[in-house]
Amino acid sequence: MKISxxxxxxxxxxxxxxxxxxxxxxxxxxxxxxxxxxxxxxxxDFDAVIISHAHLDHSGRLLDLSNRNPVIVGSKITRDITTExxxxxxxxxxxxxxxxxxxxxxxxxxxxxxxxxxxxxLPKMSIRLLPAGHVAGAKMISIQTEGKEILYTGDFxxxxxxxxxxxxxxxxxxxxxxxIVESTYGGTVRRPRRELTDQLxxxxxxxxxxxxxxxxxxxxxxxxxxMAKRIDQAIESGVLPKYNVYTISxxxxxxxxxxxxxxxxxxxxxxxxxxxxxxxxxRHLYRTQQIREPAIVICTSGFGHAGASLHLxxxxxxxxxxxxxxxxxxxxxxxxxxxxxxxxxxxxxxRVISAKAEIEQIELSGHADQTELIELVKGLKPKKTFLxxxxxxxxxxxxxxxxxxxxxxxxxxxxxxxx
Ligand SMILES: [Zn+2]
Numbered sequence: 426m427k428i429s430x431x432x433x434x435x436x437x438x439x440x441x442x443x444x445x446x447x448x449x450x451x452x453x454x455x456x457x458x459x460x461x462x463x464x465x466x467x468x469x470d471f472d473a474v475i476i477s478h479a480h481l482d483h484s485g486r487l488l489d490l491s492n493r494n495p496v497i498v499g500s501k502i503t504r505d506i507t508t509e510x511x512x513x514x515x516x517x518x519x520x521x522x523x524x525x526x527x528x529x530x531x532x533x534x535x536x537x538x539x540x541x542x543x544x545x546x547l548p549k550m551s552i553r554l555l556p557a558g559h560v561a562g563a564k565m566i567s568i569q570t571e572g573k574e575i576l577y578t579g580d581f582x583x584x585x586x587x588x589x590x591x592x593x594x595x596x597x598x599x600x601x602x603x604x605i606v607e608s609t610y611g612g613t614v615r616r617p618r619r620e621l622t623d624q625l626x627x628x629x630x631x632x633x634x635x636x637x638x639x640x641x642x643x644x645x646x647x648x649x650x651x652m653a654k655r656i657d658q659a660i661e662s663g664v665l666p667k668y669n670v671y672t673i674s675x676x677x678x679x680x681x682x683x684x685x686x687x688x689x690x691x692x693x694x695x696x697x698x699x700x701x702x703x704x705x706x707x708r709h710l711y712r713t714q715q716i717r718e719p720a721i722v723i724c725t726s727g728f729g730h731a732g733a734s735l736h737l738x739x740x741x742x743x744x745x746x747x748x749x750x751x752x753x754x755x756x757x758x759x760x761x762x763x764x765x766x767x768x769x770x771x772x773x774x775x776r777v778i779s780a781k782a783e784i785e786q787i788e789l790s791g792h793a794d795q796t797e798l799i800e801l802v803k804g805l806k807p808k809k810t811f812l813x814x815x816x817x818x819x820x821x822x823x824x825x826x827x828x829x830x831x832x833x834x835x836x837x838x839x840x841x842x843x844x
Contacts, residue, residue: 426571426844428603431467432456433814434838437609437755438482440814441467442577446570447549451475453566453577453605457485459757469493472547473540475554477579478563479506479646487511490538491531497539500554502562502687504539506646506680508532513645513676557581558592559791560647561690565597573602573844576805580607580814583797584618586789587655588691594804603844604807604831606798608815610754612822615794622655625787626664628748629656629721632783633668636719637746640782642734642762644727645677647791648752650684650702652723654695655789657704669720670707673733677725678709713737727753729762738762739773747782754788795823802827809844811836 426446433440438458444451452474458464459482469490476484476499484507487497499507511532518525543564545552549571554564559580568575576598583591615621632639643649653672659665672678684702688695695701707723713733716722724733729749741747742765749762756763765771765780772778793801802810810831812820817835824833836842 426573427841428575428605428811428844429841430811430813430836430838432458432465432838433482434836434840435815435817435820437814437816439464439486440483440579441486442605442813443468443471444568444570444575449547449550449570451547451550451552451568453477454483454579455486455490456483457481472496473498473545473552475499475552475566476503476507477557477566477577478560479503479510480560480580481510481514483579485511485514487535488527488531491527491534495538497535498542498545498552498554499539500543500562500564501541502683502690503564504536504541505683506562508536509676509679510646511535555597556590556592558583558589561589561684561687565592567598567601574598575603575605576601576807577605578607578801580609580792581801582791582793583800585692586618586651586791587658588651588695589791590692594801597805599805601805601807602809604802604805604810605813606801606810607792608798608812608820608823609792610790610794611798611812611815611819611824613794613819614796615788615790618789621787621789624785625655625750625789626659628750628783628785628787629665632746632748633666633719635746637744637748637782638719638737638741639721640734640737640741640747640749641721641723641752642727642729642738642749643723643725643752645674645725646680648727649674649677649723649725650681651789652752653704653707654702656721656723657707660706667706669717671710671716671720671722671724672707673710673713673722673724675711681709728756728760730757730760735761738765739771739778742771742780742782743778745781745783749782749784751784751786752789754790754792795826798823799826802830807831809834811842
């Protein structure tokens with residue numbers, strides 16, 4: 426059996442791993458790298474392409490397969506949200522006046538090529554999808570072939586969050602021959618989630634007391650719904666006072682509808698509610714002009730580099746009464762939000778705006794941190810472990826911690842190993 430590490434290697438973005446044995450060849454994920462202009466060509470001759478979850482760094486290259494009659498395998502919500510995100514990508518490209526090769530029909534072809542399955546058998550391979558706890562519908566992928574077992578984690582999380590149950594090590598295959606594991610936070614130990622949510626509410630309360638605005642840039646898929654639900658519940662239970670709270674993102678609004686339809690994917694608490702993502706204290710708006718200040722606004726883009734979040738950042742960042750909460754662990758270095766945080770100012774069409782608002786990074790992540798990554802490797806005891814989906818320093822830090830449990834490799838991009 427051969428494993429080729431095609432993308433998302435020693436970096437986050439563009440995930441794709443090929444597994445080939447006795448004539449069967451599958452891809453695990455088929456993702457894009459954010460902002461990449463001329464991506465490397467990925468092979469297209471797969472018997473099946475298995476998608477772990479709907480983030481575009483795992484699924485965004487699927488359009489390249491739209492004319493090749495692919496077999497795409499993944500969960501139902503992953504299919505639906507991936508299609509929404511691909512359609513959105515096509516729309517943004519045409520709005521920006523770029524000549525983009527793909528059309529809506531191509532995104533629809535991908536949707537139709539999708540096999541919603543938890544198990545699939547190829548002549549010489551059997552494949553199972555197991556809960557990964559990272560975002561709604563996220564799966565790990567287990568492959569059995571030639572008497573060996575491979576487990577690919579995709580992005581995963583062991584701890585429960587407000588809306589999603591974490592992956593359980595005891596439900597995963599023990600002693601796989603090969604574990605291919607993400608290492609995004611391989612060198613990072615996070616504070617307990619409880620402390621982070623307390624810090625979030627404290628920051629919001631502080632801002633409410635001075636009647637300021639709170640801007641929370643968030644991704645349209647999952648992080649936006651999770652944050653809205655968290656704040657909605659905090660107001661309902663009296664942890665936060667009543668305040669104007671809004672979400673602004675047509676895409677996030679469409680995705681929220683899927684969350685209501687697929688409520689069985691979430692925690693017992695969420696499933697009990699009739700339409701859990703119809704919030705009581707959070708309103709959906711279509712335009713920033715509809716905001717009644719002071720307000721808490723959850724909006725896209727998640728990095729604060731476009732859309733409503735960029736617009737509000739420029740409008741609110743010069744006022745010390747306001748707060749900006751960075752929800753993501755990573756910000757592109759050239760994003761205006763990162764520049765505001767690092768330099769204390771940002772420029773807008775040549776005008777310099779001084780960043781007086783409090784900018785706090787409170788990362789309520791859906792990824793395993795180093796402690797959880799070690800817990801997974803200790804629990805599974807794989808023979809060989811390959812670290813992917815992480816910068817080299819993060820992968821190396823994790824490698825030091827687990828090399829006593831498993832043979833650890835940090836593959837190079839495009840490297841092929843024989844198992
Ligand atoms: Zn992800």
